[in-house]
Amino acid sequence: MTDKHKKQERRYWGSIEPPKAKADFFSAVTAPTADGDATVATIRMYGPIDSWGGWWGISTEDVGRVLDALPDTVEQIVLRINSPGGEVWEAMAILNMLAAHHAQVIAVVDGIAASAASFIAASCDETVMSRGSQMMIHSPWSFAIGNAADMRKQAAFLDTLERSMIEVYAEKAGERDWATLLAEETWLTASDTVELGLADRVDVVPDAGTATTVGTDDDVLVILSGTDEDIDDDDEASARAARIHAAAASARAAAPRPPDSTEPGTTANKEELPMSDKFLADVRDRLGITDANATEETVLAAFDQRIAAPAPTPTAALPEGVVAVEATQLEQMRADAQAGREARDAQLAAARAATVDAAVADGRISPARRDHWVAALAADPGSAEILAGLEKGLIPVDLVGVTGGVDEASDEDATFSKLFPTEKGA
Known part of the structure; x- marks a missing residue:
């Protein structure tokens, strides 16, 4: 695998370079009134929902910091969403945080609200689909390692998780055959989403303003207020740019960092984990190693040799009823x-x-x-x-x-x- 391809294996971001600052895909803005008090705020959720936070995605902690940074005068939050979804529990916590806020929350799907992002959008006081936007709902998925009992336990857990999701959808849109809709991975256009009941209307919702309020404390909180004359002043514009730059730098520094990693998406273990005797024996048998005392290094070398061997040339599939004979x-x-x-x-x-x-x-x-x-x-x-x-x-x-x-x-x-x-x- 080339270095270029290795760099592309970065969770959600894929081949796209991750943002330099959190504000590049998650930020809040407020629109000041004439007397300097902002009553409307816009929060942009333009990325995956991920408990790692930082530039891995939008975490519950990130949303909490942004909500805490909003002025008490904010009476309405416009939550703009363009997200492929992510972790279910993280999304559930975010939607409950928004519901607990004193301001009315209007979800606006600007591009896509898929997977976990869909039930954040559907849970808001009002859900608006922008023109050409889409929503996607599907059953939760996970992975498990273990025996048959472990797999059945994981399947039962996923069924429980799906019931929690259905409660959110049903509260917004009423009773539907949600199990079938989720199992089929249902993609909805803007009008389809309204027809199903997961959105209230298709419309264009204006932004609150342009002042960034991303930060973790008052020193980096940037909330602009005042009149147009104040903003047009060159000195004020320069000061504003400096404050925004400082806020972005602080947000980057405060973002949670993934544990011990050589580069995004690639975990580097600091201590070696030995193979279990059973696992080592199973791998030896499958690789055809007859030496029962073969070490881990020998087994891994044989495994590397096996996967490096050229794959057999595929043969064309024979029509049904036709048998190949030497x-x-x-x-x-x-x-x-x-x-x-x-x-x-x-x-x-x-x-x-x-x-x-x-x-x-x-x-x-x-x-x-x-x-x-x-x-x-x-x-x-x-x-x-x-x-x-x-x-x-x-x-x-x-x-x-x-x-x-x-x-x-x-x-x-x-x-x-x-x-x-x-x-x-x-």
């Missing part, structure tokens, strides 16, 4: 089939000859017609019924030659000519 085996099968066919033909020829010979012996046909009847049976096996239907003794078996100038087989000739008109008498 060429030499196919030739043998063909030869065996030909030999069997020849043996069967010989059996059938012998059976036809025996049938005709029995008819000659019974006086049904004359010996002179034997070859004709053999050929007739070969051409049409049904002729055996006709042959069997001829009267016994029709041809005297003791007479040979011609009597009174009449061929002894003349009657049988007439019968054969009627049955097989294309044949000529002998």
Whole structure:
């Protein structure tokens, strides 16, 4: 894997460079009134919901700091959302923090409110979908390591978690077949979201203002108030820029840092964790290592060699009902089939000859017609019924030659000519 690809493995951010400051994707702004008191605030949640916080995503602690930084005069919060979602419990805590705030909260989905972000949006006092925005709801997912009992326990836990999510959706939109909607990973357009009841309207909601209020204490809290004349002053503009820069720097410094990591998304363990004896034995068996005393280093080296080996060239899938056979085996099968066919033909020829010979012996046909009847049976096996239907003794078996100038087989000739008109008498 190249260094470029390694750098792209960064949780939510992927190949996109993470923001330099928290304010790049999560911030709060207030709109000052003429007397300097802000009554409306905008909080932008433009990133994943993640308990790590910092630039990993938006955590409960981040939201708490922003809410604490808002002036007491704020009566309405416009929560602008563009988030792929994230951790369920973190989102549940955020929606409850917003519900506990004294201000009215209007959720505005600017782009996407997916997964955990969807029930934050749906839980607000009012939910507005911007034009072209979407909402996505799905069942919670997780991962587990262990035996069958561990897996069943994890599945039961996920069912409980889903019921908590459904309570949030049902409180907003009423009773629906939420289990099916979640299981199918339902994507909703802006109008679909309103129709389902998870949003109240599709509209454009204006921002509160442009003053950033991100910070952890009063020293870095930037809340602008005053008149337009104050903002237009060059000195004030410079001071404002300096305060915003200081707030961003402090927010970066205060952001929680992931534990011991060489770079974002890659954990570097400071102490080696030994393999369990059972795990080591299982890996040895699967790698085909017969030495029961093989060390961890030997097993890991064999594992590295196995995964480094080139993958077998994939073969095209055969149509249903078609089976691949080795060429030499196919030739043998063909030869065996030909030999069997020849043996069967010989059996059938012998059976036809025996049938005709029995008819000659019974006086049904004359010996002179034997070859004709053999050929007739070969051409049409049904002729055996006709042959069997001829009267016994029709041809005297003791007479040979011609009597009174009449061929002894003349009657049988007439019968054969009627049955097989294309044949000529002998």
